[in-house]
Amino acid sequence: MAAPPRPDSVALLDRFVAALLARGVVTEAEIAEQVARTDAASPEIGARMVARAWTDPAYRELLLRDGSAAAEAAGVSMAGMPPLGVLEDTDRVHHLVVCTLCSCYPRAVLGYPPHWYKSSAYRARAVRDPRGVLAEWGTVLPDHVELRVVDSTADYRWMVLPQRPAGTEGWDAARLASIVTRDALVGVALPKAG
Amino acid sequence: MSDATPAPATHDLGGAPRFRCTPVEPDDAPPDAFGKRVDALRQILARKGLMSVDELRRGIEAIPEAEYHALGYYERWLRSISGLMVEKGVVAAEELRP
Numbered sequence: 001m002a003a004p005p006r007p008d009s010v011a012l013l014d015r016f017v018a019a020l021l022a023r024g025v026v027t028e029a030e031i032a033e034q035v036a037r038t039d040a041a042s043p044e045i046g047a048r049m050v051a052r053a054w055t056d057p058a059y060r061e062l063l064l065r066d067g068s069a070a071a072e073a074a075g076v077s078m079a080g081m082p083p084l085g086v087l088e089d090t091d092r093v094h095h096l097v098v099c100t101l102c103s104c105y106p107r108a109v110l111g112y113p114p115h116w117y118k119s120s121a122y123r124a125r126a127v128r129d130p131r132g133v134l135a136e137w138g139t140v141l142p143d144h145v146e147l148r149v150v151d152s153t154a155d156y157r158w159m160v161l162p163q164r165p166a167g168t169e170g171w172d173a174a175r176l177a178s179i180v181t182r183d184a185l186v187g188v189a190l191p192k193a194g
Numbered sequence: 195m196s197d198a199t200p201a202p203a204t205h206d207l208g209g210a211p212r213f214r215c216t217p218v219e220p221d222d223a224p225p226d227a228f229g230k231r232v233d234a235l236r237q238i239l240a241r242k243g244l245m246s247v248d249e250l251r252r253g254i255e256a257i258p259e260a261e262y263h264a265l266g267y268y269e270r271w272l273r274s275i276s277g278l279m280v281e282k283g284v285v286a287a288e289e290l291r292p
Contacts, residue, residue, distance in 0.1 A: 002221060002266060005228045009269040012290060013228060016276045019289040026238050034234035100208030115221035118267050124213035136218055154247050
């Protein structure tokens with residue numbers, strides 16, 4: 001678990017919010033509404049986009065060419081968001097996404113970045129020892145598969161389009177989306193049929 | 195003249211040797227109430243044109259190294275955001291002092 005905030009940080013937040021409220025910069029209702037709106041974004045959005053790309057070649061082409069447009073086509077507002085790029089896994093290449101400088105993440109389609117994505121260990125090791133990091137998730141790639149690590153930045157956010165696993169023939173979009181986890185969309189895990 | 199490569203900035207953690215043997219803690223929990231509140235404030239203040247992501251980064255990246263690693267993720271954000279609002283005169287420094 002991430003450590004709880006220190007008492008001095010909790011007190012600073014209280015004073016900061018009180019000052020903003022007193023000056024009419026924000027209201028408690030605005031804060032509550034913003035938290036609710038941010039809570040509503042989740043990896044299920046990215047999973048639905050991947051499932052659609054697995055079953056609809058035209059959508060797959062759009063997703064790889066212009067991730068932001070593909071997100072909009074899935075009903076996600078990308079207004080004010082940095083562009084979304086989508087990385088296509090194949091039999092020969094697997095992608096892993098990290099933000100070495102901080103925590104840049106495609107929040108519109110994946111929600112809040114998880115704590116581990118923001119951790120110093122992940123940021124440091126994803127580029128130095130990516131296969132070691134993947135092994136901690138139980139993900140082992142064959143030696144002949146190239147592993148490309150891509151740095152998400154403040155100006156460009158990345159998501160992975162994993163390969164559709166064998167054993168999912170005939171599945172509908174909802175069932176396909178159910179096996180596309182947040183970890184698979186970042187590249188630390190692979191979707192599994194079973 | 196030295197050909198030594200300058201040490202990377204504190205926040206530039208890609209490949210950082212000090213974390214080479216640190217396992218990634220598989221913590222999936224969403225942010226706590228403190229984190230969600232700070233996160234929401236950043237979005238609201240950005241939407242009102244009072245700060246940008248680059249300003250947020252500048253504030254985080256200016257935190258001294260020892261404090262950077264001692265503070266939690268959203269604690270760093272709060273330091274940056276509250277400092278920016280003081281700089282811009284949106285709130286007064288005295289209002290934030292204990």
